Amino acid sequence: MGQSLHHIWTWLAMPRHGLALAVFIIGALGIGALFLGILCSVPARFRKGIVMAVTFIGGLYLSLEFLVPYKNVHTGKYPLTEVMPTVANLEIVIGCFALLLGIWNLFQIHGKTLMKFGKDWYNSAIFFLTFFSIAILGFLRDKGVHGTPEMFSILFSGFLLSLQSTTFSLIAFYIVSAAYRAFRIRSAEAGFMMVAATIIMLALVPVGALLTAWLPETGFLSAFRLERIGYWILTSPNMAAQRAIAFGVAVGALATGLRIWLSLERGSFFDRQL
Amino acid sequence: MVTWIAKNAPAITIWCAALSTFAIYSVLYAENRFYRFFEHIFIGLATGYGVYATWAQILGPKWWDPMVKQGQWYWAFAAVVGSMFYFMYSRKHAWISRVIFGLFMGLAAGGMFREFYELYFPQIGSSMKPIAGHGMSVWDSLNVVVFYVILLACMSYFFFSFDHKNAATKKTAAAGRWFLMIGFGAIFGATVMGRMTLFIGRFNFLINDWGPQVKIAWATLPFKIVIGLAVVWLIVALIRRTKPPKAKIAIEE
Amino acid sequence: MGESTVYANIAVYVVEGLLVFFIVYKIISARRGRQLFIRRIPGLSALDEAVGRATEMGRPMLFTPGLSGLSIIGLQAMAIMSHIVKRAAKYGTRVIVPTADPLLYTVAEEVAKDAYNAEGVPEQFNPEDIRYLSDNQFAWASGVVGTLHREKVATAFYFGYYAAESLILTENGQMVGAIQIAGTPTTTQIPFFLASCDYTIIGDEYYAASAYLSREPTLLGSLVGQDYGKLTMIALIIVGAIAVTLGALYPDWTVVHWMQSHFLKYFQRGVG
Numbered sequence: 150m151g152q153s154l155h156h157i158w159t160w161l162a163m164p165r166h167g168l169a170l171a172v173f174i175i176g177a178l179g180i181g182a183l184f185l186g187i188l189c190s191v192p193a194r195f196r197k198g199i200v201m202a203v204t205f206i207g208g209l210y211l212s213l214e215f216l217v218p219y220k221n222v223h224t225g226k227y228p229l230t231e232v233m234p235t236v237a238n239l240e241i242v243i244g245c246f247a248l249l250l251g252i253w254n255l256f257q258i259h260g261k262t263l264m265k266f267g268k269d270w271y272n273s274a275i276f277f278l279t280f281f282s283i284a285i286l287g288f289l290r291d292k293g294v295h296g297t298p299e300m301f302s303i304l305f306s307g308f309l310l311s312l313q314s315t316t317f318s319l320i321a322f323y324i325v326s327a328a329y330r331a332f333r334i335r336s337a338e339a340g341f342m343m344v345a346a347t348i349i350m351l352a353l354v355p356v357g358a359l360l361t362a363w364l365p366e367t368g369f370l371s372a373f374r375l376e377r378i379g380y381w382i383l384t385s386p387n388m389a390a391q392r393a394i395a396f397g398v399a400v401g402a403l404a405t406g407l408r409i410w411l412s413l414e415r416g417s418f419f420d421r422q423l
Numbered sequence: 424m425v426t427w428i429a430k431n432a433p434a435i436t437i438w439c440a441a442l443s444t445f446a447i448y449s450v451l452y453a454e455n456r457f458y459r460f461f462e463h464i465f466i467g468l469a470t471g472y473g474v475y476a477t478w479a480q481i482l483g484p485k486w487w488d489p490m491v492k493q494g495q496w497y498w499a500f501a502a503v504v505g506s507m508f509y510f511m512y513s514r515k516h517a518w519i520s521r522v523i524f525g526l527f528m529g530l531a532a533g534g535m536f537r538e539f540y541e542l543y544f545p546q547i548g549s550s551m552k553p554i555a556g557h558g559m560s561v562w563d564s565l566n567v568v569v570f571y572v573i574l575l576a577c578m579s580y581f582f583f584s585f586d587h588k589n590a591a592t593k594k595t596a597a598a599g600r601w602f603l604m605i606g607f608g609a610i611f612g613a614t615v616m617g618r619m620t621l622f623i624g625r626f627n628f629l630i631n632d633w634g635p636q637v638k639i640a641w642a643t644l645p646f647k648i649v650i651g652l653a654v655v656w657l658i659v660a661l662i663r664r665t666k667p668p669k670a671k672i673a674i675e676e
Numbered sequence: 677m678g679e680s681t682v683y684a685n686i687a688v689y690v691v692e693g694l695l696v697f698f699i700v701y702k703i704i705s706a707r708r709g710r711q712l713f714i715r716r717i718p719g720l721s722a723l724d725e726a727v728g729r730a731t732e733m734g735r736p737m738l739f740t741p742g743l744s745g746l747s748i749i750g751l752q753a754m755a756i757m758s759h760i761v762k763r764a765a766k767y768g769t770r771v772i773v774p775t776a777d778p779l780l781y782t783v784a785e786e787v788a789k790d791a792y793n794a795e796g797v798p799e800q801f802n803p804e805d806i807r808y809l810s811d812n813q814f815a816w817a818s819g820v821v822g823t824l825h826r827e828k829v830a831t832a833f834y835f836g837y838y839a840a841e842s843l844i845l846t847e848n849g850q851m852v853g854a855i856q857i858a859g860t861p862t863t864t865q866i867p868f869f870l871a872s873c874d875y876t877i878i879g880d881e882y883y884a885a886s887a888y889l890s891r892e893p894t895l896l897g898s899l900v901g902q903d904y905g906k907l908t909m910i911a912l913i914i915v916g917a918i919a920v921t922l923g924a925l926y927p928d929w930t931v932v933h934w935m936q937s938h939f940l941k942y943f944q945r946g947v948g
Binding site for chain 2: 713826913
């Protein structure tokens with residue numbers, strides 16, 4: 150029995166080519182459609198149970214893989230760990246199918262504006278233009294079509310990368326205005342935070358070191374040199390505070406994960422009747 | 424046209440990058456049409472590139488190629504499972520999308536035990552510091568004591584089910600919050616220089632890469648005309664912005 | 677894979693087992709009707725006030741889950757969003773939700789729809805207010821910046837996973853004069869939220885939010901269980917500190933050797 154099952158499994162897993170491949174793919178899609186059809190006819194009272202079971206199984210696999218590592222004595226390998234890359238691949242591949250959900254939303258919003266020639270319609274037009282340009286040029290470039298690598302590079306390096314790094318660099322301006330505001334009008338706590346920030350900032354630049362350069366480099370007074378104070382803040386109070394947050398977050402994440410895994414989570418999304 | 428673009432691609436790329444830089448920086452003054460236009464370019468390109476990259480880096484090599492080129496037909500089931508997301512648009516069968524969401528949530532939650540062990544066990548371990556020992560000075564010991572005081576005070580701040588009415592717990596938690604501020608200040612201060620470097624990078628690009636291109640373009644008449652028109656447009660826009668419309672004045676009178 | 681991968685050891689079973697026990701035990705006792713106390717969390721108490729402000733001004737609100745995907749952080753953001761959308765639905769205020777993950781976007785749409793239904797105003801739900809912008813960090817951020825300005829939002833909520841873009845969002849929120857409340861378990865971004873937001877939820881408070889806002893027994897029980905979990909960790913560190921101190925002072929003691937081989941070795945050192 151076991152051996153014949155193994156034979157069937159090996160036969161099914163064999164790579165196919167040509168017409169056989171087409172038949173098998175269509176067959177798989179047909180079986181999938183049948184499976185979805187069955188799901189569609191599941192009575193309402195069983196639906197929540199199915200969702201809970203699937204959630205539990207998803208979590209159970211990763212939990213068992215770590216908590217109860219089963220080692221195959223013959224091969225010396227861990228079967229659950231061995232299939233991990235395949236599971237991760239599957240998760241990534243299936244997750245990619247959801248990308249269209251988001252893009253569909255963008256298309257709906259911009260499509261509507263464009264069709265109505267509404268306010269700022271040209272922004273929606275440029276959205277579509279750039280969206281299709283870079284996607285199509287990307288594929289054409291991979292096929293080696295003349296001129297496409299350069300055009301792709303203009304869009305990618307000229308626009309995309311530049312827009313990315315410029316947006317990132319905006320923080321340089323905002324960090325200054327945020328610091329100024331924190332000193333001016335925020336709470337005493339924020340002010341206190343900024344004092345610590347100033348010390349660290351000065352400690353990390355040569356100017357800061359110069360400010361307390363008159364203090365000796367050794368002995369008791371050397372502890373008051375800015376770079377030393379900065380280093381101490383970073384490695385002692387800062388480390389302790391960050392650890393405290395990390396431990397709290399760790400327990401919080403574990404509790405939330407546990408509630409989700411065991412379907413104990415509450416809130417409209419989790420409570421809704423299906 | 425394609426050949427011309429291909430030939431002049433480096434210069435065009437630099438000009439596009441400079442325009443993008445100015446467009447994004449213009450939001451520092453106020454949100455405006457220029458920014459808005461480039462914001463949509465940004466989203467369009469990022470999403471379009473996302474689609475291309477998803478196919479070229481994930482779906483192509485990990486799904487389509489194994490299925491079609493290597494004959495692993497069973498990958499077709501992934502498409503069936505992936506299609507379950509789209510049931511959310513069905514009023515009657517929207518619950519089917521919950522099945523696949525449930526699977527993803529389960530997988531996200533299931534990794535918690537390993538994550539806790541790998542991320543936090545070493546941190547618990549390195550928080551176990553000796554208060555005294557051979558070779559440790561008084562200052563070293565004091566430093567460790569300070570570490571423990573701050574750690575425990577900060578952790579006490581994050582207790583939610585104990586009422587902070589008791590003077591000791593109240594003061595410990597309050598001290599914890601102040602200590603947390605020192606920690607946050609340290610993060611803030613340590614980040615500043617890195618962020619400044621980013622701006623310097625953009626500035627450097629404008630001066631060293633775009634600057635020479637401007638010099639080359641300045642030699643041509645069309646460029647001078649375009650710049651002249653742009654300056655006039657900018658002045659008119661600024662005047663319009665600062666002068667209140669006449670009709671409004673008339674109403675006020 | 678396999679030999680190089682680390683697996684659970686006795687310390688994992690004891691420590692994580694204790695944490696799970698406390699959380700589950702407290703959840704069960706809370707569900708049986710035991711009254712539980714939760715202290716006031718100022719940032720979360722301000723949520724309703726912030727919703728009220730947007731209503732008074734007749735301007736929309738913005739809620740972003742940051743760069744969160746369909747993860748524990750993202751799902752917690754959805755729980756908080758559900759509360760905010762319900763409040764907004766009650767007062768007839770718009771909530772715009774720009775997301776950066778297609779999976780979370782779909783969940784957000786469901787959560788918002790359910791929240792409007794729960795308040796009995798399903799007609800108020802506008803699918804276009806739940807938006808997917810981009811999964812590119814800064815493209816998403818530039819889209820949120822544009823939304824903040826164009827929609828003239830009165831209140832902005834930032835709950836979820838954030839990276840460097842946090843300050844870009846909140847500073848533009850300041851520019852439009854929005855009241856801003858943020859919460860993230862990402863420690864490195866908390867200082868920037870503190871400097872530019874009106875209220876900031878720090879660290880673990882983020883995970884306490886759903887329990888605090890909903891007062892749902894299961895979540896409250898879990899929160900109390902978490903406190904016991906944190907006490908366990910404190911106890912662990914104190915015992916560990918005593919063990920390493922004894923080890924440093926009296927390395928020849930038998931008890932020191934025993935502690936080293938039965939306790940300390942499970943907590944690898946060297947991080948931080």
